[in-house]
Amino acid sequence: MTNLPAPDWYPDPAKRHEHRYWNGSAWTDQVADAGTQSVDPLELGTPGDAAAEKIQRQVEDQAGIVDAPTGGGTVFSERVLVVNQKTKLIEVNNEYAIYDQNGKQIAAVRQVGQSALKKIARVVSNLDQYMTHMLQVVDMADNVLLTITRPRKIVKSRFQIADGSGNEIGTVRQKNVFGKIKFSLEAGGQNVGSIDAENWRAWNFSIKDASGTEVARITKTWEGLLKTAFTTADNYVVKIERELTEPLRSLVIASALTVDTALKQDSRGWN
Numbered sequence: 001m002t003n004l005p006a007p008d009w010y011p012d013p014a015k016r017h018e019h020r021y022w023n024g025s026a027w028t029d030q031v032a033d034a035g036t037q038s039v040d041p042l043e044l045g046t047p048g049d050a051a052a053e054k055i056q057r058q059v060e061d062q063a064g065i066v067d068a069p070t071g072g073g074t075v076f077s078e079r080v081l082v083v084n085q086k087t088k089l090i091e092v093n094n095e096y097a098i099y100d101q102n103g104k105q106i107a108a109v110r111q112v113g114q115s116a117l118k119k120i121a122r123v124v125s126n127l128d129q130y131m132t133h134m135l136q137v138v139d140m141a142d143n144v145l146l147t148i149t150r151p152r153k154i155v156k157s158r159f160q161i162a163d164g165s166g167n168e169i170g171t172v173r174q175k176n177v178f179g180k181i182k183f184s185l186e187a188g189g190q191n192v193g194s195i196d197a198e199n200w201r202a203w204n205f206s207i208k209d210a211s212g213t214e215v216a217r218i219t220k221t222w223e224g225l226l227k228t229a230f231t232t233a234d235n236y237v238v239k240i241e242r243e244l245t246e247p248l249r250s251l252v253i254a255s256a257l258t259v260d261t262a263l264k265q266d267s268r269g270w271n
Contacts, residue, residue, distance in 0.1 A: 062219065078100045081098055082235070085260065107138060137257075157261065161254050219237045
């Protein structure tokens, strides 16, 4: 008897949506884009392994992570998070998908609160980088898990992190703009850690707790010359070294998104 894939969300084989639900024996009409579900009938074969293989290449070959512990299937319990930005030639909203190390999507990230004027500004200029940006991390049922708000800035970025109910968790604050970039992690008026670039290119980062002990790492993964040259999309692998408690856990989950917004999306030239 043929072993069919388990029921789950997989990349849409028709490429009309980000994901489509496979019920264990056939594709359903349930689809999802950036965590929002809708209906679009389709009949095709079984889901392939291409997406999972891509994630595993990022994790194993590019981030060098092998045999990492698995978690409970959420952004708060997995020890490896793969944060991949949706590729767009013209980007008016930032969108990301978050996967576990085996290629299963466990969350999505969507930009909210964008006015029509701001969207136009993104197309014709770089002025939007000085405006307020808000990202929501949602699970696959569209429940808000975290909200990341970057208020208007002049030079250095500051991010306010809140939980799904809007309660403040902490702040990620950019400390410098030249040399090895560093961010402080703050909560309740206290320093709880930092995000430190390994070099001036600011591709990979070490995340440390208040004592200076490394608790996680961010690795930017290479997606090929064409994607890098013609889009602003960036992909990251976040490896969490041990179980973390709040508020540090949520700040670490938000880390790749804050780095990407502060350095990659804003400058358009750090890639």
